[in-house]
Amino acid sequence: MPASKGELLKRMSDGVVDMEEKDVIEACNEYLEAGYPVFDGIMEGLVDGMNRASQLYDDEEYFVTDVLLCSDAMYEGLSILRPHLSADEAEKEKPKGVIGVVEGDTHDIGKNLVKIMIETAGFEMFDLGRDVPLQNFIEKAREVNASFVCLSTLMTTTMVGMSKVIELLKEAGIREQVKVIIGGGPISQKYADNIGADGYSTNAVEAVKLIKRLLDVA
Incomplete structure (x- = not known):
C-alpha cells in the first residue's frame, strides 16, 4: 500500500x-x-x-x-x-536579494547560513560569494531589481566596505529602492546606525525576521 x-x-x-x-x-x-x-x-x-x-x-x-x-x-x-x-x-514573483562577503574578507560560513535561511523563507537570493568587489553589489542589485542587499564581514579592517556600498547605491540612484542589511562578528547596531544601513542582525534566524519586517511581507 x-x-x-x-x-x-x-x-x-x-x-x-x-x-x-x-x-x-x-x-x-x-x-x-x-x-x-x-x-x-x-x-x-x-x-x-x-x-x-x-x-x-x-x-x-x-x-x-x-x-x-x-x-x-x-x-x-x-x-x-x-x-x-x-x-x-x-513563475510566481519572489522578492529578490543580493548577498555577499565584502571585499577583503574570505569568511563565508555565516553568509552561507543566512542565504539558506532567507531562501527557505521564500526569497530569491543571488549569492556573490566572498571577497566581493564593492561595485559588484550595486551592479547585481540593479540587474535583478533587488529589494535588499545583505553584506557580511568578520574582519574589522573590511567593515568600511559596507558604508562604501551604501554610498555607491546612492550614487547609482537606487538607494531608496534597496534595503541594506549588515552582519558579522565585529558589526553592531550602533555601526549600522552610523553608516545608514537599514538593519543589523546577529544571526541567520533574526535576519529573516528583519528582512520580512523591512519589506513588510508575511
Whole structure:
C-alpha cells in the first residue's frame, strides 16, 4: 500500500532535520510517483524541515555545520521536486536579494547560513560569494531589481566596505529602492546606525525576521 501524502511529507521533513539526504531523495521520488501536489511537498515537507532545523539552531541545539548539512538534504529534495512545479507556481514573483562577503574578507560560513535561511523563507537570493568587489553589489542589485542587499564581514579592517556600498547605491540612484542589511562578528547596531544601513542582525534566524519586517511581507 503506497504511503499517504502526510507520511511522505513527514519523511521529507524528518530527513531534512536528520541530515539524511538518501531518505529525502527516496521520499521525494515516492511523492512524485504518487502524484501528490509538488508545491505542498516543497513547502510542507522540505521547507518545513528546514524551518524546524532553523528553530533547533535558534535554540542552540544545532550548530552552523548541522544546519548546513540539513540544507544539503533540502536542496537534494528541491532538485527532484522543483522541475515538476506547474508553470504558474514556478513563475510566481519572489522578492529578490543580493548577498555577499565584502571585499577583503574570505569568511563565508555565516553568509552561507543566512542565504539558506532567507531562501527557505521564500526569497530569491543571488549569492556573490566572498571577497566581493564593492561595485559588484550595486551592479547585481540593479540587474535583478533587488529589494535588499545583505553584506557580511568578520574582519574589522573590511567593515568600511559596507558604508562604501551604501554610498555607491546612492550614487547609482537606487538607494531608496534597496534595503541594506549588515552582519558579522565585529558589526553592531550602533555601526549600522552610523553608516545608514537599514538593519543589523546577529544571526541567520533574526535576519529573516528583519528582512520580512523591512519589506513588510508575511
